[in-house]
Amino acid sequence: DQQVKQNSPSLSVQEGRISILNCDYTNSMFDYFLWYKKYPAEGPTFLISISSIKDKNEDGRFTVFLNKSAKHLSLHIVPSQPGDSAVYFCAASKNTDKLIFGTGTRLQVFP
Amino acid sequence: NAGVMQNPRHLVRRRGQEARLRCSPMKGHSHVYWYRQLPEEGLKFMVYLQKENIIDESGMPKERFSAEFPKEGPSILRIQQVVRGDSAAYFCASSPDWPEAFFGQGTRLTVV
Secondary structure, three states: OOOEEOOOOEEEEEOOOOEEEEEEEOOOOOOEEEEEEEOOOOOOEEEEEEEOOOOEEEEOOEEEEEEOOOOEEEEEEOOOOHHHOEEEEEEEEOOOOOOEEOOOEEEEEEO | OOOOEEEOOEEEEOOOOOEEEEEEOOOOOOEEEEEEEOOOOOEEEEEEEEOOEEEEOOOOOOOOEEEEOOOOOOEEEEEOOOOHHHOEEEEEEEEOOOOOOEEOOOEEEEEO
16 A cells, blocks of 8 residues: 555656656545655655645745645756755655655656 | 664575564664565555553464563564465564554575
8 A cells, every 4th residue: 555656656857947847645544744855775865745735835945835725735947956866755754754765756857 | 862773674485494583673663563565565554562461462473473662672574484485575664653663674584
């Protein structure tokens, strides 16, 4: 039962353009959402998060949007940089419970 | 403040041997989580521990796997009688409080 889904396994974007990574979830009880970034042979690093009481959170080049009615969130990276090339995981949690992760999207930013 | 420390980084075991993976959480963090990542898959929750307590082990296989987080020392994930299917990257994360978790660099277990 995959409660958090990232349906695009990979995404390729030109440097300077916008990267949009998508995530869908099935459990309406989730009340906190996070994005993690992972380089090969390293652990995931926290990127940005959003509470279910908000629909947008912004931090520099990174913005997360939450659409609760659609059970959908997205991560926007503007402008994309080659150093952003990594695997991005979305994660969700409810009521102090553990994080449930999606399967990840591999982003490649090319010059 | 050092990050989450996992050791060893790489571990090779023959089928039937035991694997012990260690995780030292960040200073002041009392919550530890273990996740497993199989090739080409996402991070799968295994177990959530606090000091001397297992809070949630719903992701742990029923046999051969165990975890502890003693009052003193690191958290240990123990896999007995390893099989090829146990080959994966095992990540530990620690947290001072819900929901943000900080991950270690992982232990890559290879069963030959």
